[in-house]
Amino acid sequence: MIGLLQSLIDGLGRGSIYALLALGIAVIFGVMHMVNFAHGELITVSAYVAFGVIVTAGWAWWAAAPLIFVAAVGTSVAIEFVAFRWVRGSSDFTMLLTSFAVHFLVQAIFVMTMGASVRSFPRPDWADRVWSVGDLNIQVIDVVVIGATAVTMAVTVYLLQRTMFGISLRAAAEDFDAARLMGVRSNKVIRQAFILAGALAGIAAIFFLMRTGQARPTTGLSPLLKGILAAIIGGLGNMQGAVYGGLLLGVSEVLLRSWLPEDLVGITDGVVFALIALFFIFRPQGLLYVRSAERV
Numbered sequence: 566m567i568g569l570l571q572s573l574i575d576g577l578g579r580g581s582i583y584a585l586l587a588l589g590i591a592v593i594f595g596v597m598h599m600v601n602f603a604h605g606e607l608i609t610v611s612a613y614v615a616f617g618v619i620v621t622a623g624w625a626w627w628a629a630a631p632l633i634f635v636a637a638v639g640t641s642v643a644i645e646f647v648a649f650r651w652v653r654g655s656s657d658f659t660m661l662l663t664s665f666a667v668h669f670l671v672q673a674i675f676v677m678t679m680g681a682s683v684r685s686f687p688r689p690d691w692a693d694r695v696w697s698v699g700d701l702n703i704q705v706i707d708v709v710v711i712g713a714t715a716v717t718m719a720v721t722v723y724l725l726q727r728t729m730f731g732i733s734l735r736a737a738a739e740d741f742d743a744a745r746l747m748g749v750r751s752n753k754v755i756r757q758a759f760i761l762a763g764a765l766a767g768i769a770a771i772f773f774l775m776r777t778g779q780a781r782p783t784t785g786l787s788p789l790l791k792g793i794l795a796a797i798i799g800g801l802g803n804m805q806g807a808v809y810g811g812l813l814l815g816v817s818e819v820l821l822r823s824w825l826p827e828d829l830v831g832i833t834d835g836v837v838f839a840l841i842a843l844f845f846i847f848r849p850q851g852l853l854y855v856r857s858a859e860r861v
Contacts, residue, residue: 567700572819578707580815581714585769586792587799587807588721589762594802596737596758597653599660603644603667605789607637607763610671611770612780613679619686626689626775633774634767641763645756653755675782688778710772717768718808721761725804730757798844 586604593601614636618624624632648667652659694705725731737754773788774780795814799806818837 568823571701572823573816574701574703574707576816576819577812578704578710578815579819580795580812581710582769582773582788582811583791583795583814584808584811585714585717585765586788587795587811588718588804589765589769590792590796591799591802591804591807592734592758592762592765594796595804596734596755597649597660598657598802599649599664600793600796600801601762602661602664602789602793603648603671604762604766604792605785606644606668606671607640607766608770608773608785608788609675609780609782610640611637611767612774612784613675613684615774616684616686616780620684630771633771634764637767637770638760638763641759641766642756645759650752650755653751672782679780679782681782684780686778686780689775692775706772706775713768713772717765721765724761734758734761 590601590604593599593604611633615629615633618629618632619626644667648663649660652663655663689706692704692706696703696705696708723731725735733754734757737751737758769788777784791814792811795810796807797810798813799808799810814837817840821837
């Protein structure tokens with residue numbers, strides 16, 4: 566029982582990061598009907614910003630974290646303006662190719678300018694601390710991640726439910742053409758969607774980098790795949806489902822690592838993907854069904 570509880574706590578800590586990324590992916594999918602494969606580059610850019618200010622400039626983590634957040638939001642807005650705004654009325658295939666193009670272009674820029682090697686930077690001192698509660702060993706960073714994610718989700722729900730920004734965003738996600746007829750400006754609502762997605766990715770990037778302490782051109786690839794997978798599990802385009810999908814994915818990974826024999830732990834991701842494939846066979850619409858999603 567203690568082992569199961571330990572795995573649940575660890576899984577929620579890991580899954581909280583996936584949930585933040587999945588929610589950002591769901592927001593963009595809702596208004597543009599597009600899976601944004603460039604979303605992981607927000608973490609890649611943030612990683613190199615962290616390396617620059619922590620190693621080169623000697624900043625402490627408390628000072629670097631806000632800049633990491635701003636870098637993710639700024640990159641998200643820049644990607645929307647430079648790439649997606651000009652192909653918005655194109656086919657779904659063109660939009661998908663554009664997201665892949667941005668993904669590979671950002672990677673190529675970092676390979677050419679920073680090299681392909683891993684750049685390491687120090688993690689916060691408290692990230693490895695453990696609280697012992699009886700037989701439970703709880704990592705401080707798990708508690709912080711879960712708490713920060715809960716606060717972020719509460720703020721996001723408030724924004725979506727109680728503000729004009731949220732009403733416009735939800736209207737656009739439900740039926741963009743009808744929303745435009747009601748006065749919703751497409752440029753504004755899409756830009757706001759990318760700002761929100763960037764903010765969620767920025768918070769996820771802070772905690773992801775606190776765990777890894779590394780920057781490389783492919784830093785954002787693994788969290789991107791997990792975020793997309795979580796969004797699909799929850800029902801692509803469903804924001805509530807994206808959160809559930811992220812938490813479920815994180816808990817599943819940790820449980821499998823604890824249950825698999827030691828010599829099979831390395832295939833955890835493969836087992837997770839196989840189980841998810843079975844899940845999609847029996848429930849292809851995801852945990853929560855999305856009735857419709859219209860894009861411009």
